[in-house]
Amino acid sequence: MPYRAPISEFRFLFDHVIGFDQVAQTDRFAEATSETVDAVLTEAGKLCEDILAPLQRPGDLHPARLENGIVRTSPGYASGFQAIAEGGWIAIAADPDHGGMGLPMTVASAVNEMMSSTCLSLQLAPLMTQGQIEALEHHASDDIKALYLPKLISGEWVGTMNLTEPQAGSDVGALSTKAVPNDDGTYAITGQKIYISWGDNDFTENVCHLVLARLPGAVPGTKGISLFLVPKRIPDENGAPGVANSLKVVSLEHKMGLHGSPTAVMQYDGATGWLIGKEHDGMRAMFTMMNNARLGVGVQGIGVAEGAYQHALAYAEGRKQGRTENNTITDHADVRRMLATMKADTFAARAIALACAVAIDMETATDHPDWAARAALLTPITKAFGTDTGIDVAGIGLQVHGGMGFVEETGAAQFSRDVRVTAIYEGTNGIQAMDLVGRKLMDGGEAAYRLLDEMEADAEAARAILPELVDPVWQACETLRETTEWMVANGTQDRFAGSVPYLRGFARVLGAHFHLKAALADPEGAHARLAAFYIHRLLPEHVGLLAHARQGADDLYAITVDDLVA
Numbered sequence: 001m002p003y004r005a006p007i008s009e010f011r012f013l014f015d016h017v018i019g020f021d022q023v024a025q026t027d028r029f030a031e032a033t034s035e036t037v038d039a040v041l042t043e044a045g046k047l048c049e050d051i052l053a054p055l056q057r058p059g060d061l062h063p064a065r066l067e068n069g070i071v072r073t074s075p076g077y078a079s080g081f082q083a084i085a086e087g088g089w090i091a092i093a094a095d096p097d098h099g100g101m102g103l104p105m106t107v108a109s110a111v112n113e114m115m116s117s118t119c120l121s122l123q124l125a126p127l128m129t130q131g132q133i134e135a136l137e138h139h140a141s142d143d144i145k146a147l148y149l150p151k152l153i154s155g156e157w158v159g160t161m162n163l164t165e166p167q168a169g170s171d172v173g174a175l176s177t178k179a180v181p182n183d184d185g186t187y188a189i190t191g192q193k194i195y196i197s198w199g200d201n202d203f204t205e206n207v208c209h210l211v212l213a214r215l216p217g218a219v220p221g222t223k224g225i226s227l228f229l230v231p232k233r234i235p236d237e238n239g240a241p242g243v244a245n246s247l248k249v250v251s252l253e254h255k256m257g258l259h260g261s262p263t264a265v266m267q268y269d270g271a272t273g274w275l276i277g278k279e280h281d282g283m284r285a286m287f288t289m290m291n292n293a294r295l296g297v298g299v300q301g302i303g304v305a306e307g308a309y310q311h312a313l314a315y316a317e318g319r320k321q322g323r324t325e326n327n328t329i330t331d332h333a334d335v336r337r338m339l340a341t342m343k344a345d346t347f348a349a350r351a352i353a354l355a356c357a358v359a360i361d362m363e364t365a366t367d368h369p370d371w372a373a374r375a376a377l378l379t380p381i382t383k384a385f386g387t388d389t390g391i392d393v394a395g396i397g398l399q400v401h402g403g404m405g406f407v408e409e410t411g412a413a414q415f416s417r418d419v420r421v422t423a424i425y426e427g428t429n430g431i432q433a434m435d436l437v438g439r440k441l442m443d444g445g446e447a448a449y450r451l452l453d454e455m456e457a458d459a460e461a462a463r464a465i466l467p468e469l470v471d472p473v474w475q476a477c478e479t480l481r482e483t484t485e486w487m488v489a490n491g492t493q494d495r496f497a498g499s500v501p502y503l504r505g506f507a508r509v510l511g512a513h514f515h516l517k518a519a520l521a522d523p524e525g526a527h528a529r530l531a532a533f534y535i536h537r538l539l540p541e542h543v544g545l546l547a548h549a550r551q552g553a554d555d556l557y558a559i560t561v562d563d564l565v566a
Contacts, residue, residue, distance in 0.1 A: 085155020
């Protein structure tokens with residue numbers, strides 16, 4: 001099924017829903033005019049429609065493989081990545097001093113979403129590189145920046161992130177990879193890392209690994225971790241890839257989905273690396289990349305949701321069944337419900353993600369702490385709700401296809417298989433929820449309350465025009481405020497016990513807020529009708545979710561391990 005880039009939807013969100021005009025009015029992003037943004041989105045849409053979309057099925061049917069120590073990528077991926085690199089799409093938000101476009105993260109997120117819709121496996125390569133670029137921009141020495149950033153930005157080289165080890169998953173502090181100082185200011189890195197997305201390829205000159213490791217005498221836990229840049233090939237005196245470093249791909253994982261993306265087990269045997277940031281401060285530097293990636297992974301989920309929706313809609317519009325007006329299954333009430341749910345939830349998740357990107361851009365442009373707090377608050381919500389939406393929408397898409405959804409030749413199942421890992425990598429969605437009720441509420445809920453104040457003010461502004469939609473949104477905001485107050489007042493374990501439903505409920509209410517803003521901008525059009533569907537049919541879920549969130553931990557831990565076994 002041909003993919004259609006949702007350019008008009010992005011433009012509508014930018015102009016009427018997420019407040020992108022604030023970004024464009026800053027000195028930092030003054031060049032992000034409406035004309036420039038339109039041109040960027042249009043050209044990116046063409047790339048996705050014409051070049052990346054045809055690579056979706058070949059990547060699934062012909063996975064990346066390891067042959068005699070060399071990673072062989074899926075058919076067409078080399079030319080697809082070359083098109084991404086030559087078009088400058090890796091460089092959208094990167095610093096112009098090193099060859100980047102310097103455009104807002106909001107624009108980059110829209111482009112990344114479209115690439116995720118069309119070929120998620122390949123899109124992972126530029127996404128990881130973008131995260132590494134940001135980490136190096138913030139924490140690397142000037143010499144490292146001068147050597148590596150232009151190559152990463154151009155796509156001549158790509159970047160990866162190496163955190164996880166066989167014995168150290170979400171508990172990063174348990175890692176054991178070692179870094180021993182050499183006499184020349186470099187370090188010898190030894191250890192094994194797993195789940196390394198795009199750990200190698202056969203179409204770029206170099207692969208640059210950011211690796212977490214421990215220096216001699218480092219304290220246990222995350223405070224004893226440092227970050228190192230370890231290239232596949234060590235640059236020579238001219239900056240060209242030189243001799244091979246002492247690292248290798250041990251194996252590639254056989255996965256449920258994302259077959260075109262090589263997920264590597266990496267072995268480092270005294271590999272040469274360079275310290276990034278300060279000694280024992282690796283987690284802070286790595287979190288720069290991880291936070292970038294968490295927004296990016298949320299956007300991946302939304303991109304898959306859009307792709308799965310378009311796929312299901314095309315099938316439904318062509319599937320003849322019954323004696324109805326159009327004689328297709330789109331006239332059946334349940335199919336109409338499923339399609340509307342897919343579209344409404346994708347809109348909500350997309351608006352949340354782009355609002356998060358706006359906050360990041362405003363923080364970058366103004367350095368104001370309120371914007372920093374807004375970005376921090378929305379990041380775990382974006383990651384978790386965006387990926388949950390991708391999973392849910394892809395699953396509904398299977399159902400729309402009926403029996404043919406279970407048949408691989410339709411391609412509907414691939415969306416579900418590919419997107420499922422997004423709720424796991426870059427911090428599981430449970431960890432995102434714990435982060436939301438933990439670190440992100442350490443300010444006593446101030447950032448959340450400021451957002452709720454804005455949401456209620458916007459609802460009041462819409463009351464005269466859309467009263468039937470305003471009241472449910474207003475009441476939902478009040479319930480969310482009360483639940484946030486409960487979270488702030490209670491202990492860590494009680495908050496953690498309700499963290500997942502709290503995040504989901506928060507996202508439900510945020511989605512209603514953005515749907516209401518869309519309806520206000522289009523009161524007689526499709527956005528108003530979609531908002532009415534979301535607010536009347538999907539928003540009510542917040543009541544049960546937030547009630548669950550306030551239950552505390554006692555009944556949860558009253559269930560013993562033996563009870564679970566019995």
